[in-house]
Amino acid sequence: MTPAVVPVPRTVPEMLRLRAAQEPERAAVIVEGNGAMTFGEWERRSDALAHGLLDRGVRPGDRVGLIFGSWDWIDFSVAYCAAQKAGAVAVPLSDRLAPAEVRHMLAHCSASAVLYGRDLRPPAGDHWSAAPADLEGDAAGAVDVRVGPGDLAQILYTSGTTGLPKGVAASHANLVFGCETRPNRRRFGHSRHLLHAFPIGTNAGQTMLMNALDARPAMLTLGRFTPGRFARLIESYGAGTVFVVPAMAIEFLNAGLHERHDMSSVLLLGSAASALPPSVSVRLAAAFPSATITNYYTSTEAAPAQTIMIFDPARPGALGRPAFGGSLRIAGPGGDPLPAGETGEVWLRSPAVPRSYYRDERAGAEAFRDGWVRMGDLGHLDADGYLHLVDRESDVVKSGAFKVSTLQVEAALYEHADVAEAAVVGLPHPVLGTTLAAAVVPRSAGISGGDLRAFLTERLAGHELPERVLVVDALPRNQSGKVTKRELRRLFDAAATGQTEGT
Structure with a gap:
């Protein structure tokens, strides 16, 4: 019997629609102390909210700000997909930002509407604001708005460590690149739960949201990271995949909770956002004896291009080689590739449609060139093609x-x-x-x-x-x-x- 052909999703709403059709009762998002949501619920609620957005005048291409606390991952996930189903552009913003930063970002992208989470005050500006519950009406069924892979799907603002935050625009084709449609081939198949504590509005957090749509395990998170709560969640859920940033890993190790809780379920511990110091990687390997310790190197601008490095004591400072068909090069001031061993600028390129800076052509010309993305880091390649970072270019x-x-x-x-x-x-x-x-x-x-x-x-x-x-x-x-x-x-x-x- 010929197996049924499963269409490859071309947009984020199509990813959700496919997953809801395949596994409607499967848990998609779990927030400690705040409930859970299945794929079927995610699909139904985002359809209802998309109808509500359209009724309030949201039109294709409009930018919709999304301001939610980390305890609101469920409502945020609904709002994110609802905005895109209405043909709009989702603009995730962290509740941890200062009010002036939020106003700058909403004004920069000319947001026409803002959806905000519980216990948060709507920001002032040239837009209307509403809580998702106020717009989720009785309308049922899919939204009749055409959304294509080349349409703008998301604007995500950088952390602004080297200046004002920049809006990084991503199309649907960029976000769905590499998605898997076959249930038996989904990422992190060794896990029933994927645990993280990344904030909404960050590239790491958005990567986890895409994992919730596409990977096998349910996305498990908590409102605020503390080492004790993190350790208890690993133990109680038997989490097989865990993602942290180095600051979390260091705080967790210093608290010594791995000595009092069972960490044996963790088979993959991934670190993102910045490089793990080699001595911290050694400590993580000892604290999680069953886990593969993995470093992921990318940026908001470069995603989904990345390098992946399974910690190797023989190369303790290495950040890996390009993954998923991407490319990596070290270039001199003129952009010409440098040979192994020579220090220069780090550039990444993904086979996916590249991202861009929103309304900032000058900065975009410096960071994006012919599909390559300038990372702002200095580094070199060893003889086997592994990346070694020297420093942020601005920090040397x-x-x-x-x-x-x-x-x-x-x-x-x-x-x-x-x-x-x-x-x-x-x-x-x-x-x-x-x-x-x-x-x-x-x-x-x-x-x-x-x-x-x-x-x-x-x-x-x-x-x-x-x-x-x-x-x-x-x-x-x-x-x-x-x-x-x-x-x-x-x-x-x-x-x-x-x-x-x-x-």
Whole structure:
């Protein structure tokens, strides 16, 4: 008997429609303490909300802001697909953003409407706002709006670590690239549950939403990450796939909860958003003995292009090779590829339709070229084609005649047994131009800058040693878990004027 041919979805709504037809009663999204939603419910509710949006005047191409807290992943998932079913462009925004940032983003994309989650206040602006429940009427059935693969589906704003956040536009073809239609071939087939704690409005969070639509396990999440709740969810659900950012991994390990909870169900532990320090990867491998520790390297601009690296002690700092038919190159200032071993700019290219900056042609011309995406990082390839990052291009410290990688100094700091977290920046210096400064969160009291400098002397060259070491209670991080270097420099400025204590 010839097996039935399953059509390949060309848009996000088609992905949901197919999954709801195949497995209507299967759990799609589970939020700890806030319920669950099946694929059938997801399809029905998003249809009803799409009708409500159309009744309120939303038209194809309109931008619809989506502001939901992490406890509202279910309503957010409904609103995201409903906006696209109405032919509109979904603009996910985190509730953790400052009001001024939200106003800037909504104004930049000229949002005509905003859907917002429970316990959140609708933002002011040139748009109308509503909670999804206010628009989910009695209308039933699919929405009669034509949506094509080339239509704009999503605008996602970057974290703004190097300036104002930029809107990254993605088409439906970009978002559905590589989706699987056969139930027995879906990703992460070893798992019934995929656990993460990424915020809504981030690239990592959106990747998890696509996994909820396409992968085998149900997406399991929680309103706010704490190591204790994360450990209990792994144990109680027997989660087979777990995704974190390095900051979460470090906090989890420092809490020692893997010593009190059963982590044996985890077969894949993936880290995204930034590179895991090698010493942290070693600790994760020990804490999750059944798991493959995997680093994913991409960006909001480059997705779905990425490199994937299964942690290899022989290559502890490597970030892998391109996956899923993508391409990777290291280029010089003129854009010409450099041979293995030479440091240059990192570029990624995906076989999917590329993304672009929304309403920012100047920045787009610098970041997007002939399908390639400039990552803003410096790195090199080894003889086997594995990527090794040197640093963010903007974070490399030029101290005197030397260029120093802050990532390399941070990796050395993480080798110290009493260092819980570390971050390194460059500060102005009257003679050298810039000098290195390290901020450290200790695991225990009594750690000093002198002790750390002595420790680093055995691991780093003289020009790589931080001139200043500041012991702090916490590192400033953005919604994606990345250290905000601008805020970090302010900590050093405050310490220099006596507003806080440092060493």
